[in-house]
Amino acid sequence: MQPVSYAATHRHTCNKALYVAMALLFGSLGVHKFCAGRVWMGLLYVLFCWTGIPGIVGIIEGIWAAFKPTDSLGAIIV
Numbered sequence: 001m002q003p004v005s006y007a008a009t010h011r012h013t014c015n016k017a018l019y020v021a022m023a024l025l026f027g028s029l030g031v032h033k034f035c036a037g038r039v040w041m042g043l044l045y046v047l048f049c050w051t052g053i054p055g056i057v058g059i060i061e062g063i064w065a066a067f068k069p070t071d072s073l074g075a076i077i078v
Contacts, residue, residue, distance in 0.1 A: 003072040012036050013075045020066050027058015036078040 006013045014036040023032035030045025045054040068076045 005073050006071045006075050006077050007073075010077045012038055012078045013071075014078055016065065016068065016070050016074055016076045019076060019078065020062050023058045023062030023065060027062060028052070028055030030054060030058070032058065032061065038078070 014032075019032050019035055022035050026032070028045070028049045030042035030049075033039075033042035033045055045058070048054055065076060065078070070076055
């Protein structure tokens with residue numbers, strides 16, 4: 001039986017453990033957005049990192065992603 005991956009049908013996927021770790025540790029810089037292939041969102045996080053808002057949003061996104069279901073390879077849709 002072949003593993004089923006979200007990457008075959010969805011453009012923005014990322015390993016769940018990596019995404020959660022990056023969002024919680026480096027969310028203010030948008031590293032988790034770059035990991036998921038959302039370059040423009042990552043650039044917005046970097047642009048506004050001095051406000052502290054991306055850091056708060058990154059923590060919320062990390063917690064939110066921790067509860068998302070994964071595919072057979074451990075990836076989530078972001």
